[in-house]
Amino acid sequence: MTTQQVLDLYFLDARHKLVEIASFLDRVERAGDEDDFRLKAFHEALTKLNGKEKAKNVLLAFSDLTVKPIAKATTKAACGAYPDK
Amino acid sequence: MRYIEPHAHMVSRITDDYERMALAGCEAVCEPAFWAGFDRSAVEGFHDYFSQLTEHEPKRAAKFGLKHFCWLCINSKEAEDVKLAEEVIALVPKFLNRPNVLGIGEIGLNKNSKNEMRVLEMQVDLAAKFNQLILVHTPHLEDKFKGTKLILDVLKNDKRIKPERVIIDHVEEHTVEMVLNAGMWAGMTLYPETKCTPARAIDILEIYGNERLWLNSACDWGISDPLAVPKTALEMKRRGHLAKAIEHVVFENPKKFLSQSLNFKLEQ
Numbered sequence: 001m002t003t004q005q006v007l008d009l010y011f012l013d014a015r016h017k018l019v020e021i022a023s024f025l026d027r028v029e030r031a032g033d034e035d036d037f038r039l040k041a042f043h044e045a046l047t048k049l050n051g052k053e054k055a056k057n058v059l060l061a062f063s064d065l066t067v068k069p070i071a072k073a074t075t076k077a078a079c080g081a082y083p084d085k
Numbered sequence: 086m087r088y089i090e091p092h093a094h095m096v097s098r099i100t101d102d103y104e105r106m107a108l109a110g111c112e113a114v115c116e117p118a119f120w121a122g123f124d125r126s127a128v129e130g131f132h133d134y135f136s137q138l139t140e141h142e143p144k145r146a147a148k149f150g151l152k153h154f155c156w157l158c159i160n161s162k163e164a165e166d167v168k169l170a171e172e173v174i175a176l177v178p179k180f181l182n183r184p185n186v187l188g189i190g191e192i193g194l195n196k197n198s199k200n201e202m203r204v205l206e207m208q209v210d211l212a213a214k215f216n217q218l219i220l221v222h223t224p225h226l227e228d229k230f231k232g233t234k235l236i237l238d239v240l241k242n243d244k245r246i247k248p249e250r251v252i253i254d255h256v257e258e259h260t261v262e263m264v265l266n267a268g269m270w271a272g273m274t275l276y277p278e279t280k281c282t283p284a285r286a287i288d289i290l291e292i293y294g295n296e297r298l299w300l301n302s303a304c305d306w307g308i309s310d311p312l313a314v315p316k317t318a319l320e321m322k323r324r325g326h327l328a329k330a331i332e333h334v335v336f337e338n339p340k341k342f343l344s345q346s347l348n349f350k351l352e353q
């Protein structure tokens with residue numbers, strides 16, 4: 001696709017998602033407490049938007065980068081960010 | 086346009102979904118064994134589930150001219166209980182000669198625990214002993230990157246496993262490259278919020294090429310879309326991909342991988 005085609009297809013959608021992110025951050029700010037590991041990971045991920053391979057590096061910013069299996073699974077669910085970073 | 090749905094949990098879907106998929110051009114649906122949304126209390130629960138996958142679901146699909154295939158295993162979410170896992174693994178061979186069984190799957194990891202690893206190794210061994218294809222589930226969200234690396238290590242360390250007979254599912258931008266570099270197939274799952282969107286999946290195709298990659302919906306009992314594959318085909322068309330290239334990804338690729346199982350036949 002040309003740049004023109006990419007923008008014609010995806011600009012409004014991306015703009016919409018960016019406004020959603022901005023309003024999410026405003027909402028968190030209004031709620032007061034911003035000391036949560038998920039939020040820290042979110043802010044770290046935002047810094048990846050300025051570099052190369054943005055999608056990959058945003059995903060890595062939320063990832064567990066340790067290498068050894070954990071002792072025991074105490075939950076089945078994932079929450080989207082790694083707590084012990 | 087014809088396509089194959091290579092990963093769908095149809096036991097959780099209503100019959101109308103089979104009809105909609107058939108209308109959208111689906112020719113075959115493949116169903117890996119997975120978690121039911123709750124833990125089964127005993128191995129008998131898996132016996133009934135495997136019977137459902139090999140006897141009942143093919144009949145439900147056939148009413149709409151759809152071929153139904155399945156994969157068998159104990160999933161990683163129930164693998165923390167190693168004793169139960171051993172009982173289920175002992176049960177699997179009794180079902181492997183059923184005509185719609187494609188291999189062992191979806192095995193893999195969920196929280197990357199030691200017991201999950203042990204059960205994964207046991208099931209890779211099972212696949213090797215019975216010369217079965219392997220379909221792998223990679224963990225969700227923050228656990229995916231580490232889990233994919235651990236899974237690849239297990240598979241590479243077992244010299245009996247041929248990489249071209251393994252599909253690693255649910256890849257995203259941070260895991261697709263290591264899977265393809267290992268010589269294995271990679272599945273992109275079109276699932277709301279936690280996995281790929283059509284646009285991102287097509288980005289990955291445009292970056293890495295159309296080989297050893299497939300698309301699936303992984304529709305199940307959660308909010309998910311059994312028509313995610315044809316919708317992504319439409320998105321490819323909007324982006325200027327030619328009909329032949331689209332069919333290559335949504336039909337020829339899964340057919341090529343799955344045809345390594347003698348049970349995978351599309352003609353009635």
Ligand SMILES: [Zn+2]
Binds near residue numbers: 092094119222
């Ligand atoms: Zn699945």
